[in-house]
Amino acid sequence: MIKIENLKKSFGKLEVLKDINVKVEPQEVVCVIGPSGSGKSTFLRCINRLEEPTGGAIFIEDTNITDPKNNINKMRQKLGMVFQQFNLFPHMTVLNNITAAPKRLKGISEEDANKIGMQLLEKVGLEDKAKVYPDNLSGGQKQRAAIARALAMEPNIMLFDEPTSALDPEMVGDVLEVMKDLAKEGMTMVIVTHEMGFAREVADRVIFMDGGYIVEEGDPEQIFDNPQHERTKAFLSKVL
């Protein structure tokens, strides 16, 4: 589903990603953990080219998205993304946040788009917030709305960039619930997270990154209960 080969990314002289090789299978849920500054968010943002990789190749369903000949806008429609800061559009109602892209990019009629939008809002438990503007939502509601917005384009892959890091603790659970449901439905997901409990429960595979490298990867039990590398052990001893 996703194949990343020798991915490198530098900001000026600062080398953030040094040599990343990852494969994500269809319906797989991959959690990326690691200390801040380890490059995990940059890694995620390279997958949909929000950050332009400085080296290597990224294949999404066998199409090389780092090839400038491929239409990145079309490719991004298959890649939903959820941000730490939600990034809802404040000048649109929650429903319009969700329907804007399907209406304009897929040519779906207003009526059908609204129907899809309401179904998605129901799915994330916000059906009563359709006509509300994002400023009037709590953090957890915003993030659930943002997930619904990303799902509206019917992506094959969902990317989550620390989706719960900006939330009050009591809001985290609702968002994680929605993500768990998605995982159960078979969505392919790559999640950068600090929620170790969630990673252990939901992930098929956990990737530990540090210093721009993938230090260790494996199934959650292996990473959390039996880490092989010193750096993984040191990191986990601090966060668990």
Next chain:
Amino acid sequence: MLEAITDTFEVMRDAMPVLMKGLQMTVLITIISLLIALVIGLVFGLFSISKNKVLRAISTVYVNIIRGTPILVQILYIYIGIPAVTDLRFSAFAAGVIVISINAGAYLVEIFRAGINSIDKGQMEAGRTLGFSYGETMRIIILPQAIKRMLPAFVNQFIVSIKDTSLLSVIGIGELLMSGQSIYSANFKAFEILTLVGILYFIIIYTLTLFSRWLERRMDVS
């Protein structure tokens, strides 16, 4: 004394029809020019935030030249300077509209640039992630938010441009000040006429100032 006062009012009353014509011209030139300036400001404002160095340079040069020279020089340059060396001839009205447009446009570039830059980077990222192109994201997501924030600054530029049109009297455009000058050069009542001209400018500009403050207050609320 009383006679002097009624005299003054009479002079002013007689001048009103001509001055109102002048005021119409002032408002007409300002509105046409501001509409053109909005397009200039948007286009060059987008240039100024573009990744393309050439576009950014074009925008910077334009803004610096216009902001770095007096508008009176610009007026004479377009109306007298350019025709002196080329076959280009502008009517006074066209020259006036051109100068006010490119002048206000340069200031609007900065307003657009600041307005667009004031929108959180995450908005562009969210738009692009959904599959919108750069242009679509600008149009659908960034500009509607940015323009709302820019509105008070637009109104201020409107006010500045209204005042700038009075300089067009030097190339003989019958705007408000020129109309006043033509009246007092005939009846020698410079004090009364210029007072009235000032009052007319003030009424329009103060109304716009109040409107601008009202807009700013409304922006704060939302």
